[in-house]
Amino acid sequence: MKKGIEVIFSKLGEKADEVIKRFIREKGSAAVVITSDRDISKHAERMAAAVISSDQFREKMEKSSVQMEKDFEDEVEKERGVKKRGSSRRLSKREKRLRAALKKL
Numbered sequence: 001m002k003k004g005i006e007v008i009f010s011k012l013g014e015k016a017d018e019v020i021k022r023f024i025r026e027k028g029s030a031a032v033v034i035t036s037d038r039d040i041s042k043h044a045e046r047m048a049a050a051v052i053s054s055d056q057f058r059e060k061m062e063k064s065s066v067q068m069e070k071d072f073e074d075e076v077e078k079e080r081g082v083k084k085r086g087s088s089r090r091l092s093k094r095e096k097r098l099r100a101a102l103k104k105l
Helices: 016-030 038-046 054-080 093-104
Strands: 032-034 050-052
Touching: 016 038, 032 038, 038 050, 050 054, 054 093
Parallel strands: 032 050
Antiparallel strands: none
């Protein structure tokens, strides 16, 4: 588990849907389920778990990564004490790593 996200794998011969349903039963209303599968979302709703569609989650992640990038750029500008002059300046290694990490989310 990292930052509230838990990844669970099914065992050989075990259906992923059954693993997800069992997890939802165990966690109940504490679970947040991200799925576009109707059967899984209906099961989660019956167990009082929050359900977010895959599309909604993707949009949220995209907005979040854009905001994180803007916040990081503002922080870098404050550290430098001057505003960036434009796109002709090269990104630092730190900035390149951050952008690459944001794209992976």
